[in-house]
Amino acid sequence: MTESVLFVDDEQDILNAVMRAFADEGFRVLTATSADEAMQLITEEEIAVLVADNRMPGTRGIDLLAAAKRVSPDTVKIMMTGYADLPTAIEAINIGEVFRFVVKPWRNDELVRVVTAALTRYRVVRSLRRADDAVIHSIAQTIELKDRHTRGHCDRVAGYALLIAEELHLSEEAKKEIRFGGWLHDCGKIGVPESVLNFAGPLGSEDFAMIREHPEWGAQVAREARLSQGVINVILYHHERYDGRGYPAGLRGRDIPLEARIVAVADVFDALSSDRPYRKAHLRGKALAIMAGLGGSQLDPELVTILCERLLTREKTGAAGESAE
DSSP: OEEEEEEOOOOOOHHHHHHHOOOOOOOOEEEEEHHHHHHHHHHHHHHEEEEEEEEOOSOOOHHHHHHHHHHTTTTTEEEEEOOGGGHHHHHHHHSSSSEEEEEOOOOOOHHHHHHHHHHHHHHHHHHHOOOHHHHHHHHHHHOOOOOOGGGTHHHHHHHHHHHHHHHHOOOHHHHHHHHHHHTEEEEEESSSSSHHTTTTOOHHHHHHHHTHHHHHHHHHHHHHTTTTTHHHHHHHHHTTOSSOOOOOOOOOGGGGHHHHHHHHHHHOOOTSSOTTTTBBOOOOHHHHHHHHHHTTTTHHHHHHHHHHOOOOOOOOHHHHHHHHH
């Protein structure tokens, strides 16, 4: 069944424009002209995405979104706002009440993109609740398709991370969390436009700021899906640096959860040894040499050594096997 998107605005002309914008998008679009009317629909129907104007007579949009969260916690919430109300929208995003905001007057393509991303998030959260290998792997691959340069990245990251986890003799449960985290570490990119992910060159400050949000966006998805803390740690902290200069929290050294440090090493190695929009892949030897130089600054040096040694051992064993044949 097609999920429902509910738009709330006290101006009928706005709602008519929304209906035109989504006429060919295949969404089931509902409208309401007040918070009371919207809440009635939310209690009667399954609403995947709620888009509400903030400045309406009576109940403000931000209060409607908060009320909707109590009644329908899975509904993804978007705020429409004028330029004068931007501080309110940004505050709502920062406290986790709103997925995104759309500034009036909007561009139809931008509005459709934001709502589509919200629908993807809704589907991902509900699917992740099943939390089995096949579902999580499938979701990770679907998210990966947004970026044509990272196809296979989640599988490779999980594989490299498990090499480290095995060397550390971690428990089976810890290895499962690392596998899931490796698959899902970039799930926050569901809200990043493909034009940004696939841009062939240095990103502008605004686009780079959006990219830097993806760990927190992804961690919020994982929390809503009730995934384990170990998986959430990987998603949230895989861009922290060992020297404390990473994001989003600026954690340093062993203050960064072990599972996140492991996946960070795997993630960086795969990035170095794969083609990216801004450069070609490094050869294996060059990638390993760069990794060694990152130990102690960007990455946990002990974990870098473990991965490099395991990869070199695997290469030698494979070469010996081929020569023996």
